[in-house]
Amino acid sequence: MITEDLQDQAALYVLGSLNADETAAFEYTLSDDAELRALVRDLREAAADFGRSVPAKQPPPDLKRRVLREIALEKQARSPRSTTTAANWLPWAIAAAFIAFCAILVVDRVRLQRELAVARATDPLSQAMLVTLASPSGERLDAKVTVAWQPDRQRGIITIVNMPPPGPGRDYQLWAVDANHKDPISAGIIHLDSNGVARIQFKPDQAVAQIKAFAISIEREGGVTKPEGPIVMIGNA
Amino acid sequence: MATSQDVADREMLAQAAGGDHAAFAKLYDRLSEPLYSLAIKMLGDANEAQDAVQDVFVQIWRRAAKYDSTQSSVFSWAMLMTRSRIIDRLRARGRRLRVVASSTDDANAEAAADASAAESAADIADRNEEAMRVRTVLDKLPTDQRQAIELAFFSELTHHEIAAELGQPLGTIKARIRRGLLKLRERIAR
Numbered sequence: 001m002i003t004e005d006l007q008d009q010a011a012l013y014v015l016g017s018l019n020a021d022e023t024a025a026f027e028y029t030l031s032d033d034a035e036l037r038a039l040v041r042d043l044r045e046a047a048a049d050f051g052r053s054v055p056a057k058q059p060p061p062d063l064k065r066r067v068l069r070e071i072a073l074e075k076q077a078r079s080p081r082s083t084t085t086a087a088n089w090l091p092w093a094i095a096a097a098f099i100a101f102c103a104i105l106v107v108d109r110v111r112l113q114r115e116l117a118v119a120r121a122t123d124p125l126s127q128a129m130l131v132t133l134a135s136p137s138g139e140r141l142d143a144k145v146t147v148a149w150q151p152d153r154q155r156g157i158i159t160i161v162n163m164p165p166p167g168p169g170r171d172y173q174l175w176a177v178d179a180n181h182k183d184p185i186s187a188g189i190i191h192l193d194s195n196g197v198a199r200i201q202f203k204p205d206q207a208v209a210q211i212k213a214f215a216i217s218i219e220r221e222g223g224v225t226k227p228e229g230p231i232v233m234i235g236n237a
Numbered sequence: 238m239a240t241s242q243d244v245a246d247r248e249m250l251a252q253a254a255g256g257d258h259a260a261f262a263k264l265y266d267r268l269s270e271p272l273y274s275l276a277i278k279m280l281g282d283a284n285e286a287q288d289a290v291q292d293v294f295v296q297i298w299r300r301a302a303k304y305d306s307t308q309s310s311v312f313s314w315a316m317l318m319t320r321s322r323i324i325d326r327l328r329a330r331g332r333r334l335r336v337v338a339s340s341t342d343d344a345n346a347e348a349a350a351d352a353s354a355a356e357s358a359a360d361i362a363d364r365n366e367e368a369m370r371v372r373t374v375l376d377k378l379p380t381d382q383r384q385a386i387e388l389a390f391f392s393e394l395t396h397h398e399i400a401a402e403l404g405q406p407l408g409t410i411k412a413r414i415r416r417g418l419l420k421l422r423e424r425i426a427r
Binding site for chain 2 (some may be wrong): 004007008010011012014015016017037040041042043044045046047048049050051052053054055056057058059060063064066068070071072074082193194195197
């Protein structure tokens with residue numbers, strides 16, 4: 001039985017009207033509830049049907065040519081490359097020191113813990129740890145990055161808005177910093193859409209026993225096994 | 238339950254995921270009109286609508302392998318991706334939706350006027366029939382539910398903003414959107 005409150009959330013989720021934290025919490029609930037997933041699918045179909053109701057307009061023939069020309073230039077997606085290059089620890093040390101003294105993040109952490117406590121009190125299924133990432137260099141101030149991490153399931157969801165592109169030949173890569181691992185653990189490549197938005201479910205390459213932080217670095221296109229590039233966003237768990 | 242068109246869409250998308258440009262072109266023929274129609278409705282500008290639709294089809298090409306048929310049909314996946322892209326554009330430009338009134342105005346006349354000779358008459362008739370069926374169901378929804386869904390679907394307004402716009406409590410707006418969508422689904426499935 002799906003509560004009306006959860007049905008309301010499902011409708012808003014389908015329409016993209018939940019904020020990042022609400023979305024992350026709802027997606028965790030969704031992952032455990034087959035009945036809710038069926039409802040979401042039905043609501044998606046209904047919402048898409050709603051889109052059919054608009055007056056029909058035929059696109060110009062030239063648009064098809066433009067689309068086909070553009071995809072002809074697209075490169076096939078590449079799998080992550082391995083590398084034997086030694087990890088560059090210096091940027092990580094700088095970022096960690098920055099974080100340790102960053103009062104803004106401390107304040108933010110307190111706020112998030114409060115919100116999480118409220119969320120847990122109202123939704124027992126929402127057991128995710130929420131981590132807000134910030135730029136250690138003070139750049140990308142418009143970017144909003146939130147990670148919802150569920151330690152017992154070793155899965156998380158990262159939500160990103162207003163992130164600039166990583167640059168040609170580069171990818172953003174997510175890392176989990178584990179107290180029991182010497183090197184950060186890759187949690188995958190992040191592909192933004194053209195508006196700098198991404199919402200990705202991830203699972204780190206190795207088990208994370210004691211999460212300390214999540215970080216995003218800029219790496220070579222396709223990703224690396226150990227961080228080499230600059231850290232652009234980081235947040236303590 | 239998947240229709241034969243859903244199955245055909247999935248096959249075309251799977252082939253496109255394997256790099257088949259011809260299959261992708263067929264998928265474009267199938268989806269471009271409804272996606273472009275939505276873009277025109279929401280953006281109100283043909284050039285912007287073309288850019289948005291081009292962007293969506295490039296995303297469809299890139300993400301074809303990640304499509305999950307358990308989450309939605311190909312049509313719904315593409316339609317909601319288009320809507321999301323358009324809303325991002327509207328928000329990025331700080332614009333308000335130009336038109337959120339009735340979505341049924343002059344639909345048939347415009348569809349007939351714009352129909353491309355390159356498509357078969359049967360394809361156009363099928364699509365018009367689907368659109369007509371949806372509009373018929375929409376007409377039967379209570380006005381408050383329909384209004385809430387129209388604002389939620391066609392505008393970049395959040396549900397908080399919709400509640401303020403309509404002068405209704407947030408819970409009422411959420412319930413109207415939910416009930417309206419569920420009724421829409423139920424009646425269209427009949």
